[in-house]
Amino acid sequence: SQQGEEDPQALSIQEGENATMNCSYKTSINNLQWYRQNSGRGLVHLILIRSNEREKHSGRLRVTLDTSKKSSSLLITASRAADTASYFCATDPDTGRRALTFGSGTRLQVQP
Amino acid sequence: DTGVSQDPRHKITKRGQNVTFRCDPISEHNRLYWYRQTLGQGPEFLTYFQNEAQLEKSRLLSNRFSAERPKGSFSTLEIQRTEQGDSAMYLCASSLDSEETQYFGPGTRLLVL
Numbered sequence: 001s002q003q004g005e006e007d008p009q010a011l012s013i014q015e016g017e018n019a020t021m022n023c024s025y026k027t028s029i030n031n032l033q034w035y036r037q038n039s040g041r042g043l044v045h046l047i048l049i050r051s052n053e054r055e056k057h058s059g060r061l062r063v064t065l066d067t068s069k070k071s072s073s074l075l076i077t078a079s080r081a082a083d084t085a086s087y088f089c090a091t092d093p094d095t096g097r098r099a100l101t102f103g104s105g106t107r108l109q110v111q112p
Numbered sequence: 113d114t115g116v117s118q119d120p121r122h123k124i125t126k127r128g129q130n131v132t133f134r135c136d137p138i139s140e141h142n143r144l145y146w147y148r149q150t151l152g153q154g155p156e157f158l159t160y161f162q163n164e165a166q167l168e169k170s171r172l173l174s175n176r177f178s179a180e181r182p183k184g185s186f187s188t189l190e191i192q193r194t195e196q197g198d199s200a201m202y203l204c205a206s207s208l209d210s211e212e213t214q215y216f217g218p219g220t221r222l223l224v225l
């Protein structure tokens with residue numbers, strides 16, 4: 001079963017705009033990761049944020065984590081057409097299992 | 113390219129047939145994971161190996177599914193007596209024991225007619 005929800009399910013923006021995606025989850029976590037998936041392909045790891053971190057940056061990506069609300073957000077700044085993809089959050093539970101639990105994803109369309 | 117590779121990339125089969133998929137992880141990655149992804153959904157965990165030991169299996173992994181990693185390197189996932197509901201993308205990922213990041217392969221897309 002899916003750990004949580006991504007919001008929105010779909011997002012369409014113009015090139016140059018910022019895109020914000022949200023993720024909620026249900027159980028305690030060790031870390032939360034964001035992945036990107038281009039249509040019909042494998043997942044590419046974007047960024048990992050640990051449960052004791054509140055914000056992390058990587059290039060045009062900014063991730064926040066609020067463990068009290070069990071939520072995370074991914075911000076892509078100055079979006080490009082090449083950012084068009086599905087974005088998934090995945091939680092790594094604090095049980096030592098390491099099996100990731102994914103949300104249902106946000107489909108981002110960046111119009112050139 | 114030293115990423116995770118999967119073979120075949122696509123498989124079409126008739127209901128009732130057996131299929132086998134292969135995954136070659138990044139060399140020296142001792143953890144290997146199998147996930148299944150249906151259209152419009154995120155991946156769902158199936159099973160994982162640490163070296164050759166299968167440490168966990170999801171309830172999704174019915175008795176028609178079997179996975180092996182005989183020498184702690186490549187892994188195979190076999191589905192016996194396929195059903196139409198088995199149609200999905202089967203994703204393999206690998207990681208080091210000491211790392212939380214999982215590296216995914218391109219997946220095998222299965223269509224059961």
